Amino acid sequence: MGDRGTFALLLLAATCSGPPRPTLPIDGDAIKAHIQKLASDEMQGRAPGGTGEKLATTYINDFYHSIGLKTQFQPVPMVGITSTASRVELTGQSGKKTLKYGDDFVVWSKQEKDSISASAELVFCGYGVVAPEYQWNDFKNDVKGKIIVVLINDPQLEDQRKFGGKAMTYYGRWTYKFEEAARQGAAGALIIHETELASYPWEVVRGSWSGEQFDIVRPDKGASTVPIQGWITRTVAAAVFKSAGLDFEEMKNKALQKDFKPVPLGIQALVDVKQEMRTVDSKNVIGVLEGSEKPGEYVIFTAHWDHLGIGEDQNGENIYHGAVDNASGVASMMEIARSAAKLQPRPKRSLVFMAVTGEEQGLLGSDYYAENPIFPLAKTLANINIDGANVYGRNDNHIEVIGFGYTTLEDILRDVVAHQGRTVIPDQAPEAGHYFRSDQFSFAKKGVPALFTKSVTPEDYKEYTAKRYHKPSDKFDPNWDMKAAADDARVLLQVALAVANAENWPEWKPGTEFRR
Structure with a gap:
């Protein structure tokens, strides 16, 4: 394993004085198109084990294949x-x-x-x-x-x-x-x-x-x-x-x-x-962009493709579309993958793009992966998780770190967002325990430094939670402004590239419960 101890100082020096960052074109309209598809009635709310899973996982896998990633499914046996x-x-x-x-x-x-x-x-x-x-x-x-x-x-x-x-x-x-x-x-x-x-x-x-x-x-x-x-x-x-x-x-x-x-x-x-x-053969969908120098070391993106399927009728609707949660996160990850696949030269280490199952049921897909990793966790430098993109176009010029103070990944993030004129702020609702409620936690438990961010304003988040979260009304809106989502996707890709190309590894900060 690489030396995590000096990672932050060396990487910050590299990001501040190194060669110019590559242009990372990420199209907000392309993110929106993926959301529209994944949150459509056709997908039936994307519950594991049904038609929605088959359609969603096929769509993601076919996209990975079309942009040149190596693809595979990881079976996740469920009941x-x-x-x-x-x-x-x-x-x-x-x-x-x-x-x-x-x-x-x-x-x-x-x-x-x-x-x-x-x-x-x-x-x-x-x-x-x-x-x-x-x-x-x-x-x-x-x-x-x-x-x-x-x-x-x-x-x-x-x-x-x-x-x-x-x-x-x-x-x-x-x-x-x-x-x-x-x-x-x-x-x-x-x-x-x-x-x-x-x-x-x-x-x-x-x-x-x-x-x-x-x-x-x-x-x-x-x-x-x-x-x-x-x-x-x-x-x-x-x-x-x-x-x-x-x-x-x-x-x-x-x-x-x-x-x-x-x-x-x-x-x-x-x-x-x-x-x-009933028994269910669910799956995680994996696309890999192999590294140019150290293909056996990995930075893993995750976003859960699943939602709640068809359930209790609310106001005449029973399809739980999960547009923000988490078609938007998967869509962002897909466009990050598209941009990364175009890079020349490729990043030194491999980038993995994993759409996981069963998050809504208790992080089942990511937990299963962490217990049965396809890529050794000892060779995994970091996890970057996306659970809900900013579909509102505004971000108050900041990005919020859920689990603030946990890892040196946020030091890289701080430098990256500064180039967008933005700042990093702590979790604004630490009492809600969001760090333990999404798939980065599965990696954190195994000692892999994990980053989870959001940029939605408090007003937009409160309105979404009250009116749409885990309800049929969490559905696609053609009027969404995807500028903030595209900005955030570029930021997360830049963080991943900084990690993938660095000499040293990220680490947990002293006193963090996940530090090994």
Whole structure:
């Protein structure tokens, strides 16, 4: 492996005093055309394992082939599970209450069984976190066989030395909470949704976790996962706490204390889930531009091609087009690849353009790749992930680094964007944990420095999240201004070329949890 330690200083010197940057023509209209195709009704929302996957992956692969990349598919074996909750009842001192699916809760299971049932006491377990490095344990009492109820995110404290302060860590991710519930032997885990803390409304939860869900095929058929996984609304949670004689906000405050212990809620939950299953041969789509001097070393671009398919009807529409999320990211990556393929001479190291599957289901495609890499991770210098392009034409002359302060890649980025008259700014919503919510995280967990950026203005992002994120209304708009998307694509390609042509390797900055 190359020397990462002196990378930033040497590379900055090279980028400031080296030969002029090559012209990198990237056409915003071409990006727009790809989005229009990938987000069309024909693609049926691009869910894994269906017609939409076949059409989308073929389109991407054919494009890679047309621009001269070496192409291949990486099979990603999945199981598709459609869970239907036939009954969720809560029984306590105040009587019995039947919850309404979709409005009050969503539940599913990753266990490959025709039916899953759980009858168990509800226990409030704070944030559902066990973090030895912070001397934190929300499971001081045994919760084996219980259905745990946990808060969203992690204990976001003022002390920056604990859980990243106000910035969310992986302990706040829903994937972690279900993993920990399984380790604790719980019969089920329900996360309490709160819109402000989640950064998306309940409708996103309902749309994202209704219908068929996917998981990687597991040798144990999911037996090691927590049997019941789900979300409940804040309104339902507050009512449950009230019936137990507890105040929800007061209990949230108590959960911020290190000495917090699980609190039995005195309510018996009965959950019945019926399931239909199928195996799915999904795939990651890979195009490679071989390096001119070190073809066995790699810089990997990623963007997830999948979305939510056809789901719950909203305002007369049921195709979840995923135009911004993430047809726009794939489209940007495709045009970056086109521009890179025209370069003479070629970059010294290989550039890989990987459209991954299953991001919406928990980073399945990128996680599978990280566990089964086609190109050795020890020879992978960096990952650059694109999840949502700026389709609004405006960027406030900045580019935002999600996971600010993590890697020396942002030092290169800072120099590159300066030539566009722009600046690099930190993540504007670190409490939302976006670094852990997209495919760069799969590489980061393996120690590969990873860069994730966005440039959309806060106003545009807020409007998109409230009205279109994970909804059928996230669809193509012919009036989009793609100038900002093209600018961002040029920036990311320039960063990739700087890494691919440098003598030394990027590295994680001191104190970063992914530093190896």
